[in-house]
Amino acid sequence: MAxxxxxxxxGGDWGLPSLHPExxxxxxxxxxxxxxxxxxxxNNSWRAPKGDLPVLVSEDIVISQPAKxxxxxxxxxxxxxxxxxxKQGADTLAYIALLEEKLHPAxxxxxxxxxxxxCSVTKPWFASKIAFPxxxxxxxxxxxxxxxxxxxxxxxxxxxxxxxxxxxxxxxxKECLNLLSKRLGTSQFFFGDTPTTLDAFVFGFLAPIxxxxxxRVQLQEHLKQLPNLCRFCDDILTCYFxxxxxxxxxxxxxxxxxxxxxxxxxxxKESNLIEKMDDNLRKSPQHPPRKLTTLKLAAGGEExxxxxxxxx
Numbered sequence: 001m002a003x004x005x006x007x008x009x010x011g012g013d014w015g016l017p018s019l020h021p022e023x024x025x026x027x028x029x030x031x032x033x034x035x036x037x038x039x040x041x042x043n044n045s046w047r048a049p050k051g052d053l054p055v056l057v058s059e060d061i062v063i064s065q066p067a068k069x070x071x072x073x074x075x076x077x078x079x080x081x082x083x084x085x086x087k088q089g090a091d092t093l094a095y096i097a098l099l100e101e102k103l104h105p106a107x108x109x110x111x112x113x114x115x116x117x118x119c120s121v122t123k124p125w126f127a128s129k130i131a132f133p134x135x136x137x138x139x140x141x142x143x144x145x146x147x148x149x150x151x152x153x154x155x156x157x158x159x160x161x162x163x164x165x166x167x168x169x170x171x172x173x174k175e176c177l178n179l180l181s182k183r184l185g186t187s188q189f190f191f192g193d194t195p196t197t198l199d200a201f202v203f204g205f206l207a208p209i210x211x212x213x214x215x216r217v218q219l220q221e222h223l224k225q226l227p228n229l230c231r232f233c234d235d236i237l238t239c240y241f242x243x244x245x246x247x248x249x250x251x252x253x254x255x256x257x258x259x260x261x262x263x264x265x266x267x268x269k270e271s272n273l274i275e276k277m278d279d280n281l282r283k284s285p286q287h288p289p290r291k292l293t294t295l296k297l298a299a300g301g302e303e304x305x306x307x308x309x310x311x312x
Contacts (some may be wrong), residue, residue, distance in 0.1 A: 025204030106173030
């Protein structure tokens with residue numbers, strides 16, 4: 001029997017299972033691949049977080065950082081990228097690097113540096129999830145770390161002032177959103193009808209921008225002008241997290257979803273093995289297993305929720 005896997009991560013609000021992009025990325029990948037994670041969210045009843053979240057624990061193995069967690073899940077046979085070609089795998093790495101370089105700094109600034117957002121939303125929300133007295137210290141520490149990270153990567157010549165840095169990171173972020181929108185086009189996911197690692201990372205970065213209610217929302221306003229990316233976020237929330245408008249799962253839905261995911265993953269893996277052994281099956285008139293109705297997404301309506309970004 002496989003060892004249980006527990007994921008410790010920041011919790012959610014505004015209709016999101018987590019406000020933290022890194023936590024959202026891992027949670028989404030687990031849903032896509034059918035990995036049976038036990039999710040423990042940070043709240044006042046939970047001990048003070050040590051190290052960066054999310055953290056995956058399996059027996060005596062402790063892993064942090066989304067990329068390392070996803071690699072571990074793949075080694076446990078939970079692979080959302082099973083059908084990707086070598087080129088698609090290379091494209092995945094390139095787009096993830098683009099997200100880190102162009103979009104992540106703007107997320108950090110929106111959550112942790114923009115004074116009005118930090119004072120009215122970020123600081124009180126994260127403080128409410130951390131036990132006293134760390135709640136008085138940790139949000140400020142996270143804000144300072146976010147600023148240091150931005151200045152380290154964006155504060156060199158020719159950008160010397162914080163104002164110049166801010167203007168540049170938002171220009172880069174909007175350019176990144178435009179490229180993502182163009183790449184997604186009218187497709188359901190970035191590589192067709194089945195979500196992969198890239199979809200998990202894009203969802204993790206975009207969903208907080210799209211949903212969190214910030215007073216300063218310039219990045220969200222730009223995202224709202226790209227309806228295919230908004231639809232992408234809504235579809236994943238509706239299909240894989242079964243969240244209602246209020247952000248809560250319907251009663252009894254979690255167990256049904258888990259069973260349905262396991263069944264879907266089994267069907268997909270068996271079908272893939274059969275297809276790879278017998279080329280004639282790929283020419284059969286049957287509908288490909290990856291297009292089961294369980295994975296069809298209903299286009300979600302755009303909610304009037306706002307902005308985003310997360311802890312380093």
